[in-house]
Amino acid sequence: MSRDPAPSSVSAAAADHGGPSFFPSHRPLWLWLLLALAAGLLLHWLSRANYLLFHVLVELFSIVLAAAVFTIGWNARQMVRSPLFPILATGFLATGFVDLLHTLTYKGMGVFPAAGSNLAIQLWVVARTLEAAAFLLAALQLGRPLRCSPWGWLWSFAGAAAVLLLLVWPLGVFPDCFVDGVGLTPFKIAAEYLISTVLAVAVVVLWRRRDHLEPRLGGLLLAALVLNIFSELSFTLYTDPYGQANFVGHLFKLGTVVLVYHALVEGTLRAPYGTLFRELTVLNRNLDAELRLREDSENQLRAANLEFSALFRSSQMLHSTLRLDALTHLILSMAASPDGGGFRRAMLFIANPRAGVLQGMLGVDLESAACVLPQDTTAEAWRVPRIDAAACAAQREAAVNQAVVKQRLPLLADDNALAQACLEKRLVLVENAGAEPPGGRRLAEALGLEVYASVPLSGREEPFGVLVVDLGKVDAATIPERLRFLALFARQATAALENARLLHRLEGAHRELREVQEQLIQGEKLAVLGEMAAQVAHELRNPLVSVGGFAQRLAKLDLGNERASEYAAIIAREVRRLEEMLGNILAFSKKQLVCFETCDLNAVLAEALELEAEIRQNAGISLVLEVVAPLPPLVGDCRQLRQVLLNLLANARQAMPKGGTLTVRADYCTLRGVEGVAIEVEDTGGGIPSELMRNIFNPFFSTHPKGTGLGLSISHRIVEQHQGEIEVLNGPAGACFIIRLPLRPLHAGMR
Known part of the structure; x- marks a missing residue:
């Protein structure tokens, strides 16, 4: 569209006067x-x-x-x-x-x-x-x-x-x-x-x-x-x-x-024509400049239309699904597709602030992007793409992805450009990978990167990860346009990821709400049952005391009949068991007060083991103690914590009627971001059937014929009152109960 200046007439006019000027000089200057x-x-x-x-x-x-x-x-x-x-x-x-x-x-x-x-x-x-x-x-x-x-x-x-x-x-x-x-x-x-x-x-x-x-x-x-x-x-x-x-x-x-x-x-x-010719030359030059400017503007407009078209397609596609896994495949495929970002490769690194690392999650190039994106160029196909498990699996098996998932980078801004982009929440361009810090050089060597850019995918609360694109051998003049597109595309991807994560959280919150509702209903049922059981236990306790007292007296008398003495001893033993059961029922039905103080866990654990020592030895159970000494002091109710340990030790002992090995471990841990202590009680009793695991902490549920089903339920309630966690796992030889308690109250209301 540009035109070359046409100064022929101007030059001719100047030539007619014998010099570069339009105006002739008829007389010499000296005159x-x-x-x-x-x-x-x-x-x-x-x-x-x-x-x-x-x-x-x-x-x-x-x-x-x-x-x-x-x-x-x-x-x-x-x-x-x-x-x-x-x-x-x-x-x-x-x-x-x-x-x-x-x-x-x-x-x-x-x-x-x-x-x-x-x-x-x-x-x-x-x-x-x-x-x-x-x-x-x-x-x-x-x-x-x-x-x-x-x-x-x-x-x-x-x-x-x-x-x-x-x-x-x-x-x-x-x-x-x-x-x-x-x-x-x-x-x-x-x-x-x-x-x-x-x-x-x-x-x-x-x-x-x-x-x-x-x-x-x-x-x-x-x-x-x-x-x-x-x-x-x-x-x-x-x-x-x-x-x-x-x-x-x-x-x-x-x-x-x-x-x-x-x-x-x-x-x-x-010489009016000289002036006119000069003005014509200036106008011609200005016209050429305007034509070139218009041509550049048209080229920029054409490039902007292509860019906006790609962004529109990517926006439709990224908002077509709320599944995180499918969404990550779509994001990288769009970035590497010629109909999208057109980058040589696209890689996603997930940020783990707690561990302080960036872990490679997925890598896509032009070839593997074709596995996910539709081959049909119609708008409907791009608006609602169909992503199946086979396409995602093909991308994960690609060589570029295998190289990316092996990468693990420290989340340090002075170590690599990816961490810098994630922490500073800005786009970072690397034009010379060889001049990068050690972490950046190792990444460039492992993935064959020369010129690449990293842009954060940051939500409102915390960073999701970093999108890395390989620019390859690109013209330096086009880099600003490519980076502008990348920034806009990253915003779309971040919005889509944020929506998917929000849906995931809503589903989790709904699930937790449903579980809490079920627990509330179960709690109301148990409250009614506990109140009724407490009334029954209270009515049975007085006559039971009389029966137990007379049975013990009969057992001490010489009745002259061996079978009668044996029957009296059985009655006395069963009465004691009934009294213990009634005591547990009454203890469970009452809302116990928790008295917090500084507890010496070493002393609490030693006391509980000492109380169980004789019974354990008589049952042929050996003890393996793996305790980090000394354990830190803990703010809690020492009496109730000792009761929890006794319940777990008794439960493990009952699971090994023919003997076995009881392992007790205690070590430091982190509970919801604060310092805590973890205590494990593991037996070799064969474990708990998987279908019974969900009911193991329910009241009156027991796997032992002679159990009351209240020991683990009471222990669970005590641990929750201490803002801790208790869980049970099936190990190779038996069950393992794990208690995690914070060293200090997580909420001021606990005091």
Whole structure:
């Protein structure tokens, strides 16, 4: 779409004049300098003979040239597009009018005899101010479209001149510039310096924008500005309006007007086509730049459309499922697909803040991505993709995934770029894998990475992981666009993962709520059952005590009948068992108060083992003790904790009626993020049938014929009151009960 500039006509015009300039020079420069020198000498002689005549002639000549500048520039405004000529033309018209007033009021003219020299010099400052403003505005507008019409500039300069003239006369508020017998006032000198500064700024601006002017025209205007600066500086040195410094200043001023006139004549009358050709060249160059800009914009728009189309497809696909496993396969497949991210490879690393590692979870390349993504290009197929177990299994068996899942990186920002992206929650680009820290270099060597980017998949609470894409050998100019797409894609993936995790949590919360509801119903049933059992136990206890007492007396008497004595002993033993059962029932039905204090677990465990020692030895059970000594102190109810240990030891002993090995372990642990202690009681009694495991802690449930079914239930309640956990596992030889207790209360309410 771009076009090459066509300067043929311009070059031809320049060639016709024998040089690079559009404007021919019919006479040599030395001749012009000789004429200027002769004119200067003539004017110097005239100033010495009659200074007033010299002043009138110079000013009138300048006024005539200023009028000519206006006439030429104003009539050429339709032919020349540059705002330079209309601004200078209208500015010089206002300047020429004020110069005429200055000439008429000059000392010795007799037009205003009472005014003295001050009025003429005030008008001089006004004229020079307008002239400097015209030069600066023309330079500033060079190369820009004419936003203000020539009529607007004309009225602007006319209005400015009228305001300044009103300040001079009749208002008389314009500061004095000359005092007869003294010389120039400080205001006059400061004004000349300020005008010189404005002209110097115009020189700088015109020099920087000289490309918008034909070289000869620009040279004439720069020379005019320099002469004008010299003129203003000369007018800061005189003390007499007829002095030598005044003569030099007028001479420089005359040169300024001549050069400006020459520039406008050359630019608008003698060689108008040169100016037009230059403007045409500039317009052609601007058109080419605009066409190139439009072409670049169209390319960017086309790329943006493709990018947004890919993002739209990926958004539809990622929100088509809420299964985490299927979602991770979709995310990486879209990143590696040409219809999606188009990256060489895509890899997912899962963050484990507690363990402080990043574990490779899945890796997908272009070949394995085709296993999951639909081959049909219709929108419906991409909106609701069908992901089966075989496709996911094929991706997991791919070589790229096998290499990724073997990677395990420390979650340290100074070790690898993946951890840096995860911890700082920002996209990290690695352009030179060899310059990475040790962890990053090992990862690059293992996966063959050169240029890759890592972007975090961070939810509201904690980071899910890091998405890593292999950019391969990509053009450096396209990297920013690729990274922008990756950032947008990562946001979509994060939102989809967050939705899936939220659904998973909702399902878990619903499941827990259902379990709690079942437990509440079961608890209400047990409460009613416990209350009824307590009443029954209380009613049975008194007659049972009487039966037990008489049975014990009979057992101690010599009845003379061996069988009767045996029957009495059996009655006494069974009564004791019934009393123990009734005691457990009463203990379970009562809401026991937990008294927290600092417990010595070593002493509690030793006491429980000592109480069971004789019974255990009689049953032929050996003890294996694996305890980390010393155990830390624990805040809890020592009596109830001892009861829990006794219940577990008794339960293990009852599981080994023919003897066996009882193993007791105690060690440090972490419970819900706080320090704790774990106690294990393991037997070799063959374990608990799997179908009975869910009821093992229910009240009145027992696997032993003579058990009450309350020991484990009471132990479970005591452990929960201590904000701990109790679980049972089936080991190779038997059951293993594990208790985990926090060293300190997890909630202030426990105290």
